[in-house]
Structures are given as structure tokens and as C-alpha cells.
Amino acid sequence: MKNSKMDPKNYDFVLHENPSDVHDYFLQEGILSKGDRYFCAKLLKKNKCKMLLYFVLLSNGQAVSLKNTPFGGFWVEKKVSSEAVQYFLEELIVHLKKIPCRSLKVVQAPGLYESNNALIHYILYSKGFELKGMLLHQFLEDRKIIKGLLMAKLPKHKKKMKKLGYSVEQGSIKSFNFLKDIQQWRRIRGHEYNVQEESLINQISSFPDRYFLVSIYHDETPVSHVLCVKLTSNSLYYYLPAINPQMQVTYSGEAMMLEVIQLGDALGVDFIDFGSSDLDGATNHSLIRFKSKFANATANKLTWILEL
Incomplete structure (x- = not known):
């Protein structure tokens, strides 16, 4: 599916089902179950991808980015403007409603994986997404x-x-x-x-x-x-x-x-991700303290949900 509408900055929104392209985050496709549909939404400028989101549409009508993986979320090629992120989200919501889809769940990778996270989280919040989960990840970087x-x-x-x-x-x-x-x-x-x-x-x-x-x-x-x-x-x-x-x-x-x-x-x-430190759904303070002996950075993995 393609929308020919352009925003003032000459961006274009494209939604592909069963995309064949490969991303550096190799788990983007995951393992599909019967009834699942797999999509990739892209923000293009002069036919070059500036931002994308892989997601799986489950048989119950919920879209998830991504299921059975540590995270999914939005990936940006270098930098994008706030207007571009908002345009991408608005077009994505319009197309999700047409599929149809009842909700979108996004588990955004921690900031060391995606440097544009602060802007992405801000626009998600401004477009009505609700924060439903947060996990602390500890890293050794550099x-x-x-x-x-x-x-x-x-x-x-x-x-x-x-x-x-x-x-x-x-x-x-x-x-x-x-x-x-x-x-x-x-x-x-x-x-x-x-x-x-x-x-x-x-x-x-x-x-x-x-x-x-x-x-x-x-x-x-x-x-x-x-x-x-x-x-x-x-x-x-x-x-x-x-x-x-x-x-x-x-x-x-x-x-x-x-x-x-x-x-x-x-x-x-460039960095080692020691992961989150929850134990059976509760904060594991002793594990956080142990990892801090080796970690020199932290970042949160946030889960957002939008009911459509």
C-alpha cells in the first residue's frame, strides 16, 4: 500500500506487507504464528528511508512491534525532524485503521540502540499513546x-x-x-x-x-x-x-x-547490553547492584500502546 500524499518536507509514507528487505536488527521478522500478518511502515524522502517500524498484526487485531523479541520499535536513519516523526505516526494510524487494527503496541529499543528516542517518545505521547511499561537496561559502552x-x-x-x-x-x-x-x-x-x-x-x-x-x-x-x-x-x-x-x-x-x-x-x-533486572515481574535490586559493577550507562526500554 502506498499513499502519494506528501507533507511540506516532501516525505512519503509507505506500508508493505511481507517486506523482504533486511535490517541490522535481524529479529525484526520474528517467528510468525498462524493468522499473523507481517508489515513494515516506512517514511521516505526522495525514495530514501528515513524512519521505519516493523510490526506483526496478530489474529486478534492487535499490532505489536515486535512479538517474542527483546524489543522492536522505531528505527531512524541518522536524524529526523519532529514534523517528520509526527507525520509518520499520523499516516501509520490512518493505515492501521484501514487494515483494520484495534491497537498498536510498541516496545521501543533503549536509547543506546536508537539515538532519536527522546523525540520519538515525546511524539508518541503527544499523539495519544499511553506508557504501559518500563524496564531499566544497564550497559557497558565504549x-x-x-x-x-x-x-x-x-x-x-x-x-x-x-x-x-x-x-x-x-x-x-x-x-x-x-x-x-x-x-x-x-x-x-x-x-x-x-x-x-x-x-x-x-x-x-x-x-x-x-x-x-x-x-x-x-x-x-x-x-x-x-x-x-x-x-x-x-x-x-x-x-x-x-x-x-x-x-x-x-x-x-x-x-x-x-x-x-x-x-x-x-x-x-561498541556496547554490551546487560539487559533488564526484573525477577518474575518485580525489581531485582541485588541484580541491578551487581550489574552496576560492570555497567557505565543505563537506558529505559519503554512500552507504548495506542487503542484505535
């Missing part, structure tokens, strides 16, 4: 700071790993047995395990160059696992961390974090 942290901590880290008899396996994923460990460890601790394993395995199989597993062992017994994801080409996302309750010692968590930071350094990313 390649020089990442390298400096490792230079300061690695000598002592290596000594502690040797003293504990720990070994590390780090790299691409060859087996999915680690998911059974994580599920079992979380069950022992009484924590939720909401992983859609089939979808996750499909994603890893489709994008093997984006997923990395960091595992620490004592002899052949796993001590911890962390699944890390390059959600964008310049970032590393710390996902699904878990420590074996029967093997945990005081240093287990710190060892895991430092190994992830080493992976981020080896991959040459």
Missing part, C-alpha cells in the same frame, strides 16, 4: 572503556579461574543441551522459564553468526551458561544467564560477566 576494564581485571580473574579449576567454552552454538541446564537450574531456584525453545532454536539456526554461548565448567560439570546475541552489528546482548545452584560460589557471577565482556571485546562491539 570500546576503550571495555578494553580498559579488561586490562584492569583480567590478571586477577585468570588467577581466580585457575584456583577454582574453572575452564571456559566460548563461541558459536554447536548443541542446544545448555537450554536443559538453564531450565533445570531456574526450576530449582523457583524462577520463571518463559523461553520459547522452538522459536529460539529456529532463530539460532537461521542466524548462527549472531548467537554465541559462554559456558564455564568445573571438570566436565557446567557451572554457568550465558547466551549472547548480536542484536545489532555494534552491540552484544546478555541473554539467558544461569548459574548451577549446586556449583555456585561467590565468584561465579563475576566470572560469567567478565567472560561475556571478553567476548564483546573480541567481537569489537
